[in-house]
Amino acid sequence: MKHLLCGSALALAALCPVSPAFAQESADLDQITVQAPLLHPSAGLMNEHMHDGGEFMIGLRLERSRSAGINEAGTDDISDAAILAAGYTVRVKSMEMDMAMLDLMFAPNDTITLMVMPHYMWHRMEMVGIDPAGGGGHGGHAGHGPGMAMGFGEVHAHSTEGFGDTLVSASYRLARSDRFGAHATLGVWAPTGRVDRTNADGTFVHYGMQSGSGTWDVEPLLTVHGREGPMGWGAQASYRWRTEKANESGFRFGDVASATGWVSYLLGSSVGATGRIEYRREGAIEGHYDGPHHHDSPPDRQENYGGDVVRAGLGLNWLLPIAATSRPQLGMEFAVPLYQDLNGIQAPEKWTLSVGLSQAF
Template identity: 40%
Template sequence: MKKFTRKLLTIAAPLALTSLPALSHDNVSPTYLPESHAPAGVMADHLHKQGEWMMGYRYMRQEFSGLYYGSGKTTAAAAAADGYSMVPTAMTMDMHMLDIMYAVNDSLTLMLMPQTMSMDMTMATSGGGHGDMQMGMEMDTQMPMHGTHSHGTSGVGDTIVAGLFRLSDGPSHKLHGTFGISAPTGDVDKKNSNGTYVHYGMQLGSGTWDLMPAITYSGARERISWGAQASARLPMEEENASGFQFGERYAATAWGAYRLQDWVSFSMRLGYTKQHDINGHYNGPHNHASPADLQANYGGEFVDVALGANLVAQRGRLAGVRLGLEWSSSVSAHFKGYQLGRDDGLNLSLSYAL
């Protein structure tokens, strides 16, 4: 992640330079204040004025390592005793999203968010081994039976279409709802070289039409701001074209921020996620050699903490350009079955309204 951090600094530096000397708060438009947007890890967090467009880019990276079972760390030997011949040792997930918003009026903003995804996983032999657990299932014959190997998937992910509607708009407190739909534009039929499906979690989309409701509150007083959001992802189909359905996902997050200067604010955020496991199973040949091949090894409850900064250029050619950066880390986790632990994460948002 060090190389990527250096790239972020090259983006942040011009924004900081075009904001100095910072203007006083009395001379800054409210839309130029950094706290008018939530931390970078929060989506669908704000509305726009009638006729206004916002063009944005978001990047999310999550790293995973270490084998866990329930709330504690476990070993490859324990997985082998449960019959797994392969165990994951590390994984990275990267998401690139366009964030396009248009305000029909002051109370309704539309949002379109297409995305691409890439995932890479490293695995190692454990010494155990599942047999042919279900009729028609194949063993993981493409994997070497010694040492480690890596594999990955990449491509277009699901596309989010949403409407954000204002519920309350006071001088210090705001409330809005979000009605979103996730369209299944991401593949759910990615396969290994021997024709078996890849791990469920390495498919690029859900494969189902999903409802994505949310409600977001924000408040501010002088240099201090705060907010909270509750959201969900609810599948509207029992199974996708590959025969399974990702479980429901519920999330809640709350944050506070302090504006150090008119062009920069710093934030702290706490997030909670509950993810159900997978329903159904692949309708074609797939493996049972590793935990990621079985539906019961998905889902759990997770608590993360995040530290971030929002920057807004106040003058020059970059005036109005926003950059949000946020680093996240796991506080506690309870995994269903055997899963990789959640390590550091990085959120970036870059946007401009016109």
């Protein structure tokens, strides 16, 4: 945990702080006035802004991420022959995860903003057989389910869906001026998602296809942001701590440390472009399923989760042309990994697309 915190702090210090600043032109075209409720980065970041006292916001975020291609071990590609030699008869061909998140925010005063964010998740995975002999791998060991028995080159697709964990948070304003702001956030993840989903044969699905964590998690964050004319900037650091040793299925996901910086530039009175870079470190899964499960493929084993990833994202924010005192905001971001150092054997991340629509009242 200490190592994760140090990594997050160093990454944040190395980033050049950067944040989307949305603005509108006043009657004097040379004067730019930033609208505080619209200081939102693109849709790929949470808890990055606060609201004025008495303000309420509702928003919907959609996110899709895809992992695929030649599997990797650490920073290097790993061949199917090497995966087979490691004791696996099946590997990941592709995986997609979709999330739908409902943002509900309310500020009882100018100093505190409260948020509730429930999640709904979809996981889809394609597996491919890599054993020319069509073997059974680890799956036949005592306490595990029967082997998947997939033929060489055979592709099998499966999926899960359901409600994920729910984030409840409170943000406290530390500083606020025309050009600079800062706030601290304490988030709590309630384990409302399931961790007992099974395959048709009664064995547990891959760890990463469960829709919840099964543990109560605490996530503190620190966010700073500012602006200078048509340009905005910001940075955020966070740490998600799994407070329990194991969930009801016998394991716990790794802690997650992240640091991100973003910049934006006003393209017009209603449109801004954003750029963001993020460092994320996730620990390996600890513990072990306490019921029947396969060991034929890397995602069946807990050591093949987590690692270090650096992503870069580009996005747009748009105040929709709807006549209202506070216009709805549409944000989009497309992010790709620049660097990946993955634990064990995993399919590498390819891209993440985030879209968010919000309205303040």
